[in-house]
Amino acid sequence: MSTDTAQATTADPTSTGSVGPPVAGPVAVEARQAAAAVASASDRGARIVVVAIALAWHAAIGLPAVLAARADLAAPALVAGGWLIVAATGALAGVRLLRGTPLPAWPLAALLLVVDVAVFAAAGERQLFTTANWVWGTLGWFFVLALWGRRVIGLLALLAAHSLIALAAVLGHDATAPADLARYAMYVYGTLSLPVAVFVGGAVIATLARERAAAAAAAHAMAAERDAAERARRDRRDRLALVSGTAEQVLAELADGRADPADPDVQRRCVLAAARLRRLIAESDDVPDPLLHELRAAADLAERGGLPIDLVTIGTPPPLPVEVRRRLVDPPTAALAGARDWARLTVVAGPEEVVVSLVTPDRDGPATGPPPACGDGDDLVELRYEHDGEITWTQTRWRR
Numbered sequence: 231m232s233t234d235t236a237q238a239t240t241a242d243p244t245s246t247g248s249v250g251p252p253v254a255g256p257v258a259v260e261a262r263q264a265a266a267a268v269a270s271a272s273d274r275g276a277r278i279v280v281v282a283i284a285l286a287w288h289a290a291i292g293l294p295a296v297l298a299a300r301a302d303l304a305a306p307a308l309v310a311g312g313w314l315i316v317a318a319t320g321a322l323a324g325v326r327l328l329r330g331t332p333l334p335a336w337p338l339a340a341l342l343l344v345v346d347v348a349v350f351a352a353a354g355e356r357q358l359f360t361t362a363n364w365v366w367g368t369l370g371w372f373f374v375l376a377l378w379g380r381r382v383i384g385l386l387a388l389l390a391a392h393s394l395i396a397l398a399a400v401l402g403h404d405a406t407a408p409a410d411l412a413r414y415a416m417y418v419y420g421t422l423s424l425p426v427a428v429f430v431g432g433a434v435i436a437t438l439a440r441e442r443a444a445a446a447a448a449a450h451a452m453a454a455e456r457d458a459a460e461r462a463r464r465d466r467r468d469r470l471a472l473v474s475g476t477a478e479q480v481l482a483e484l485a486d487g488r489a490d491p492a493d494p495d496v497q498r499r500c501v502l503a504a505a506r507l508r509r510l511i512a513e514s515d516d517v518p519d520p521l522l523h524e525l526r527a528a529a530d531l532a533e534r535g536g537l538p539i540d541l542v543t544i545g546t547p548p549p550l551p552v553e554v555r556r557r558l559v560d561p562p563t564a565a566l567a568g569a570r571d572w573a574r575l576t577v578v579a580g581p582e583e584v585v586v587s588l589v590t591p592d593r594d595g596p597a598t599g600p601p602p603a604c605g606d607g608d609d610l611v612e613l614r615y616e617h618d619g620e621i622t623w624t625q626t627r628w629r630r
Contacts, residue, residue: 266440267443268439268440268443269436269437269439269440269443271439272435272436272439272440273432273436274328276428276431276432276435276436277327277328277378277432279428279432280327280371280374280375280378280428280429280432281324281327281328281375283371283428284320284324284371284372284374285317285320285321285324287367287368287371288313288316288317288320288364288368288371288372289317291361291364291367291368292313292361292364292368293313293364295360295361295362295364296309296313296362296364298362299357299360299362300362302354302356302357302362303352303354303357303362304351304353304355304357305351305352305354306352308348308349308351308352309349309352309353309362309363309364312345312348312349312352312365313349313364315345316342316345316368316369319338319341319342319372320372323338323372323375323376324375327375327378333375333376333378335376335377335380335384338375338376339373339376339377339384339388342369342372342373342376342388343388343391343392345365345369346365346369346392346395347395349363349364350363350395350396350398350399351399353399354403355403355404355405358399358400358403358405359405359410359413359414359417365392366396366417366421367421369392370389370392370421370422370424370425370426371425373385373388373392373425374425374429376388377429378429378432382426382429382430382433385425385426385429386426389422389425389426392422393418393422396414396417396418397414400414477503477504480496480499480500480503483496484496498567498568499567504531519546519547520550520555521550521555521558521559521577521579521584522543522547522577524555524559525541525559525562525575525577525586526541528562528563528566529541529566529575532566532567532569532573537566537569537570537571537572537573538571538572538573539566539572539573539574539575540573540574540575541575541576541577542574542575542576542577543577543579544576544577544578544579545577545578545579545580546579547577547579547584548579548580548581548584550584550628554610554611554628557610557611557613557626558584558586558626558628559586559626561613561615561624562575562586562587562588562624562626565588565590565615565622565624566588566590568593569588569590569591570590570591570593571590571591572590572591573588573589573590574588574589574590575587575588576588576589581630582629582630583627583628583629583630584627585625585626585627585628586625586626586627587623587624587625588623588624588625589621589622589623589624590621590622590624591620591621591622592617592618592619592620592621592622593622610628610629611626611627611628612626612627612628612629613625613626614626614627
């Protein structure tokens with residue numbers, strides 16, 4: 231069998247058209263993906279801030295105060311041990327929080343409350359309202375670490391328990407003077423309001439970022455779909471004008487007597503023009519399998535012209551852009567227009583490859599073949615055309 235270069239006796243005017251990129255996926259899916267990415271970035275920034283505040287406050291303020299006042303503490307070893315436990319717990323929680331690993335929130339919260347009770351008891355009356363009693367200002371931030379990403383009601387419950395523990399310590403040390411009670415109220419407000427504000431603010435900022443990103447992504451996706459639809463409409467209009475011009479030329483020659491209807495070449499031009507028009511119409515049909523639909527349209531037109539044709543399909547083609555489908559369908563359609571006696575059209579498809587093959591009897595006279603693939607689909611669709619005097623074989627192949 232000899233192999234010839236795939237050249238056409240009649241060039242396909244539609245093969246030079248270009249198609250814009252396929253329309254993007256559903257707007258809602260793109261919007262959700264973009265919103266999730268933006269919200270995740272915003273939430274990660276807030277997590278970094280919270281971890282840094284908690285550990286820095288614990289190390290830079292709590293530890294020096296404990297070391298400086300260790301002689302005045304009722305149980306300095308217990309206060310220092312509690313500081314170490316909270317530091318280790320905070321480091322573990324911070325690492326897992328930054329990695330996005332789920333935390334055992336309530337076991338951590340219970341451990342922190344136990345340390346809270348122990349440190350208030352071990353600080354003693356003299357250090358009750360000093361920075362040596364580090365749980366006043368530090369523990370709220372570690373509650374935030376433990377419950378990050380959860381509902382704010384849980385944080386409020388832990389802070390309320392912390393305030394009740396502090397009140398029990400104040401009453402237990404008989405610090406019931408108006409000044410002591412005022413100091414207690416000020417400590418509770420001053421040390422707990424900021425963690426709550428950061429916790430709620432981080433959640434609100436992430437939510438707002440998600441909503442705004444979703445709205446922006448939806449707007450951009452809709453604009454992209456409109457642009458793609460407009461490009462496809464212009465391309466289809468241009469292709470229709472080219473195909474219609476080819477058909478009008480053949481009809482004009484027939485009407486003027488410049489073409490003989492009995493001439494096989496004239497018949498082939500008519501069939502080819504009709505096949506292109508029919509395939510152009512089939513491209514816009516909303517069907518589950520556009521490629522097979524377009525091939526069936528070409529095969530149906532050939533059968534109406536009296537050509538026996540077998541269409542065999544194996545597998546299911548994956549979704550393909552219009553440009554790739556054209557590169558797969560155009561050469562077999564052009565070859566089918568000049569077929570005589572019989573034809574066999576085979577489609578073998580899989581997720582990674584689609585092959586369209588046409589076998590017809592070889593024609594007498596000069597060797598002819600389908601128009602070579604050209605344009606944007608050349609690097610995706612391979613064209614082969616062979617004949618040996620008995621049969622002509624035309625094949626297009628797409629690989630992912």
